[in-house]
Amino acid sequence: MVPAISGNTANAASQLVVLTALDSAGRVTSTQLIFDVNYNLGQKTTITGLHLHRGAAGVSGPVTIDSGLGQGFFPTVTTDATGSGNFRQFAEVDMSNPDAVATVDALITHPKDYYMDIHTTEFPAGLARDQVQGSDLIRLRVTMTPPGAAVTPPVSSAPTLLLLRTLRTEDGTTTVGSIMWICNFRFPGKTDFTGLDIYEGAAGVTGPRRLVSTVSLTQPYPTETGFGNMFYFTTISDAAGVAAVNSITQNPERYYIEIRSGASAAVAVRAQLGPAITALPVVTAAANSANGTAPAPGGLISLYGTNLSKVISDPFDSRLYFTPGLTGWFGKALPISYNGTKVTIGGKNAPLAYVSPTQINAQVPLDVPAGPQPVIVTNTNGVGAAVNVTVAAPVAPAIFANPAVAGGGVVAHQDFSLVTPQSPAKAGEVLILFATGLGQTTPPLTTGTLVPFPPLSETAPVSVTVGGMEARVFYSIATPFAAGLYQVAVTMPSGVAPGTAPLVLRIGTASAAAVNINVQ
Incomplete structure (x- = not known):
C-alpha cells in the first residue's frame, strides 16, 4: 500500500472481466465488471471494500469505480481462519460518470494507469494493491467426444473454446493464470453435468485432475434438452495450478479436458488440449521484421517455418511494435525462452518478442558479427536444424x-x-x-x-x-x-x-x- 504497511504479507490475484453492450453505431451503452479474486490475507478478517483507482505504481489516486462490496445488497466477505479463499463481485458501471467511462476505456487500452485495492476491517485505508495488467491469451479449441466412440458423428459432443490468460515474470514463466471455459454441448437428451475439468494425461490415459471449473457434484449444470452452452471462468494462483498452466503453454497435448455427468460423475466426453506433435522446429525463412531484408545487430528479425512452438500467444503489444504476444509479460529484459521455445543466432541467445507455431520475432544480439550466421530454434521436442542468415553490420536500416x-x-x-x-x-x-x-x-x-x-x-x-x-x-x-x-x-x-x-x-x-x- 501507499505508504507501505510494515510486516504486511497479504496478497491477492484478481481476474477482471469487462462485459460491454454496444449500440448500432458501435458505441458502448452499458458495462458490467466482474471481479474474481483469490486472496491470501494471512489471518481471519473481513474484506470490506474493493475498488479501482486511477494512479501509477506507488502513487495514491482517486477511486474511479467502486465494486460495491460491503454496500447495499452486496455483503462484506468474512474469510476463514487462514485468511485464504475466493470471492466474486459484480459491478454495474455508471455510464453517466466520466471517470468511470474513462476507466472502462483504460482497462482495454492502457490498464497499467489504474490499480485495484482491497480493504479490510483492520486496514480500512487498504491492505493490498497492484496495478491492473493486460494478459497474454492462448486460445485452445477442442471438440470433446465420448471416449472410444465408434459412431460417426458421435451421439454426444462438446465443441469448446478455452481462453487461457497468463501473467509472466521476466524469464517468461507464468505466475498467475485464468481460464475462460466456453463449452457448446450437444447431447441426446436431459443431462446433469457434474464435472468440467482439465486433467494431465496423454490420449487414452486417465490422469490426475489439475484445473477445475465450478461444475461439480455439489454444483451441477442441468440441461433439459441436452443442447446449450456452459460459460465459466476461474482464476489460478495456487502453486499446483500455476505449474499446470506453465506446462500447458509448452505441451498442451499432455493434458485433456472432460465433461462428467450424472450422480456417479461418469466421463461423458473428453479431448486432448492439443494434437500430439513430435516434430522438431523447421525454419524456412529469416529476415528483418520490417521489410524482409538483411537484419542488423540489435534489430528485429522474423523467423518463419513450422513447429516453432505448440501454442500462440496474442493479442498485440504496443510496446514491441505491432507485435502480438508478451502482453502479460513484465520485466526490463525480454525473455530468451517463451512457451518452451528458444532461439540462438550465431550461437548467442536471441531475446524473444513473439512466438507462434509458424513465426517468431526476436532481437538479433548486438554482439553478433556480420556475415552468415546460424539460426537455431529449439522447441519442447528438441533442437531444429540450423539455417544461415546474413547479418549486416553495423546497421541495416x-x-x-x-x-x-x-x-x-x-x-x-x-x-x-x-x-x-x-x-x-x-x-x-x-x-x-x-x-x-x-x-x-x-x-x-x-x-x-x-x-x-x-x-x-x-x-x-x-x-x-x-x-x-x-x-x-x-x-x-x-x-x-x-x-x-x-x-x-x-x-x-x-x-x-x-x-x-x-x-x-x-x-x-x-x-x-x-x-x-x-x-x-
Whole structure:
C-alpha cells in the first residue's frame, strides 16, 4: 500500500472481466465488471471494500469505480481462519460518470494507469494493491467426444473454446493464470453435468485432475434438452495450478479436458488440449521484421517455418511494435525462452518478442558479427536444424511496411496516428518513422533490455528525404521501453507534390528501401 504497511504479507490475484453492450453505431451503452479474486490475507478478517483507482505504481489516486462490496445488497466477505479463499463481485458501471467511462476505456487500452485495492476491517485505508495488467491469451479449441466412440458423428459432443490468460515474470514463466471455459454441448437428451475439468494425461490415459471449473457434484449444470452452452471462468494462483498452466503453454497435448455427468460423475466426453506433435522446429525463412531484408545487430528479425512452438500467444503489444504476444509479460529484459521455445543466432541467445507455431520475432544480439550466421530454434521436442542468415553490420536500416498502403511504410503524425490516404502528411508537420536496424546508440543499448528513458538513446546521424526533398531531422532514437525498435522524427518538407511520394531513410552509407507516404 501507499505508504507501505510494515510486516504486511497479504496478497491477492484478481481476474477482471469487462462485459460491454454496444449500440448500432458501435458505441458502448452499458458495462458490467466482474471481479474474481483469490486472496491470501494471512489471518481471519473481513474484506470490506474493493475498488479501482486511477494512479501509477506507488502513487495514491482517486477511486474511479467502486465494486460495491460491503454496500447495499452486496455483503462484506468474512474469510476463514487462514485468511485464504475466493470471492466474486459484480459491478454495474455508471455510464453517466466520466471517470468511470474513462476507466472502462483504460482497462482495454492502457490498464497499467489504474490499480485495484482491497480493504479490510483492520486496514480500512487498504491492505493490498497492484496495478491492473493486460494478459497474454492462448486460445485452445477442442471438440470433446465420448471416449472410444465408434459412431460417426458421435451421439454426444462438446465443441469448446478455452481462453487461457497468463501473467509472466521476466524469464517468461507464468505466475498467475485464468481460464475462460466456453463449452457448446450437444447431447441426446436431459443431462446433469457434474464435472468440467482439465486433467494431465496423454490420449487414452486417465490422469490426475489439475484445473477445475465450478461444475461439480455439489454444483451441477442441468440441461433439459441436452443442447446449450456452459460459460465459466476461474482464476489460478495456487502453486499446483500455476505449474499446470506453465506446462500447458509448452505441451498442451499432455493434458485433456472432460465433461462428467450424472450422480456417479461418469466421463461423458473428453479431448486432448492439443494434437500430439513430435516434430522438431523447421525454419524456412529469416529476415528483418520490417521489410524482409538483411537484419542488423540489435534489430528485429522474423523467423518463419513450422513447429516453432505448440501454442500462440496474442493479442498485440504496443510496446514491441505491432507485435502480438508478451502482453502479460513484465520485466526490463525480454525473455530468451517463451512457451518452451528458444532461439540462438550465431550461437548467442536471441531475446524473444513473439512466438507462434509458424513465426517468431526476436532481437538479433548486438554482439553478433556480420556475415552468415546460424539460426537455431529449439522447441519442447528438441533442437531444429540450423539455417544461415546474413547479418549486416553495423546497421541495416529498414522502415516497417504498412500493408494498408501499396508500398507504404509505418509513418505517423505527431499524435501517432498513421499517415494514410485519408490522413495525408502536410508540409511543416512533424512525422515519426518507425524502423529497425539502426544499430548501437549513445548511451549504448544492451541486448534484450527494454530501452530506458530518460535519457534518449540516440543513433548515429540519419538523413531523410520525402519526394527527393530533404526533411529536417529532430531526433533518431531507439524507442523507449521497447527492444529492436527505432523512431525518427522529421519535419515534412514543403514543395512535395500532392499524391504519393517516396520516403528514404539513410544512416551513414546505408539506405533503407524507399516507402510511399501520402502527401496533401
